[in-house]
Amino acid sequence: MTHVSLYQIHSMPTAIMASKSSDYKLETAPFDPRFPNTNQTKYCYQSFLDFHRCTKYCYQSFLDFHRCTKIKGESYEPCHYFKRVFSSMCPNSWVEKWNDQLEDGTFAGNI
Amino acid sequence: MDWMKISLYDNASPIMEQLILFHDYSMLIISTILSVVSFFMIKMMSNKFISSKILENQMIELIWTLIPTIILSFIALPSLHLLYLMDELNNPLLTVKIIGHQWYWSYEYNDFNSIEFDSYMSSSSTFRLLEVDNSTPIPSNCQTRLITTSSDVLHSWTIPPMGIKMDATPGRLNQISLFSNRTGKFFGQCSEICGANHSFMPIVVDVIPITYFISWIKTFN
Ligand SMILES: [Cu+2]
Numbered sequence: 001m002t003h004v005s006l007y008q009i010h011s012m013p014t015a016i017m018a019s020k021s022s023d024y025k026l027e028t029a030p031f032d033p034r035f036p037n038t039n040q041t042k043y044c045y046q047s048f049l050d051f052h053r054c055t056k057y058c059y060q061s062f063l064d065f066h067r068c069t070k071i072k073g074e075s076y077e078p079c080h081y082f083k084r085v086f087s088s089m090c091p092n093s094w095v096e097k098w099n100d101q102l103e104d105g106t107f108a109g110n111i
Numbered sequence: 112m113d114w115m116k117i118s119l120y121d122n123a124s125p126i127m128e129q130l131i132l133f134h135d136y137s138m139l140i141i142s143t144i145l146s147v148v149s150f151f152m153i154k155m156m157s158n159k160f161i162s163s164k165i166l167e168n169q170m171i172e173l174i175w176t177l178i179p180t181i182i183l184s185f186i187a188l189p190s191l192h193l194l195y196l197m198d199e200l201n202n203p204l205l206t207v208k209i210i211g212h213q214w215y216w217s218y219e220y221n222d223f224n225s226i227e228f229d230s231y232m233s234s235s236s237t238f239r240l241l242e243v244d245n246s247t248p249i250p251s252n253c254q255t256r257l258i259t260t261s262s263d264v265l266h267s268w269t270i271p272p273m274g275i276k277m278d279a280t281p282g283r284l285n286q287i288s289l290f291s292n293r294t295g296k297f298f299g300q301c302s303e304i305c306g307a308n309h310s311f312m313p314i315v316v317d318v319i320p321i322t323y324f325i326s327w328i329k330t331f332n
Contacts, residue, residue, distance in 0.1 A: 026321070029206060030203075031202065039283060040285065084222075088222050089284065090208075091208055091260055091284075092219055093262065
């Protein structure tokens with residue numbers, strides 16, 4: 001890291017500092033105006049649902065497009081945004097529990 | 112006695128700085144009221160002016176209702192302002208999940224790679240009942256989102272010098288923002304009675320420069 005003055009350290013946005021000093025960029029689930037309050041339970045749950053809905057949608061589009069193109073699919077990038085959000089927001093034990101329920105077909109949510 | 116211990120901790124975050132300023136400001140108002148009221152009480156008890164004829168006086172009643180209302184609004188408005196400021200979370204760079212257990216805390220960092228660790232009280236006697244085996248690294252000058260929840264009963268995650276106290280409730284995720292502008296080691300204790308070992312689940316936060324934080328993350332790759 002090049003020498004910077006104390007003033008610069010305090011005024012520089014930390015994300016830029018981070019990307020300057022290394023190739024690592026700190027990034028997390030952004031503020032979601034649907035959930036402005038202290039209680040974030042729904043944000044985590046919603047992003048879990050969004051992710052799986054999106055995967056389903058992606059999977060559908062994968063099937064639709066499968067015959068002519070092989071562009072979209074399970075690895076459809078925008079879906080992984082929701083995955084990143086729920087990994088950042090939900091406790092790992094919750095995600096594990098839901099994944100087990102999804103496997104057993106006992107998941108209560110409407111995907 | 113160390114008289115410095117009578118006041119609040121030195122602030123480690125802008126929110127706590129504002130909270131300390133608000134505390135001092137409201138103490139100023141409260142001590143003024145206390146002295147004025149006790150002055151009048153002593154004054155009225157020690158004189159001999161007595162009137163058995165005054166039963167009501169609309170004008171004084173109006174005045175002694177309006178003046179306290181105005182004074183209280185001078186406390187209420189900054190208080191509400193601070194309350195809503197504490198809830199504000201803009202563009203967090205990092206999310207830390209804090210899970211309370213009977214009787215330890217566990218932490219999850221999932222933004223980059225999956226980092227998960229438990230934090231138990233350690234038996235060191237340097238800071239008795241305050242030290243833990245795995246402390247929580249937080250980058251300094253970095254907007255951080257804390258998500259608290261619990262796996263069993265109510266707990267409360269607290270760091271007094273940063274003005275943070277957030278209940279950990281089972282089945283619910285509570286969010287609070289943390290912005291520490293001071294590096295160092297900060298201590299806290301569980302603040303919601305949670306069972307037999309409630310006193311023995313301390314919290315230690317290491318606020319470190321962001322470059323050190325990133326190299327800490329990289330050790331998990
Ligand atoms: Cu407790």
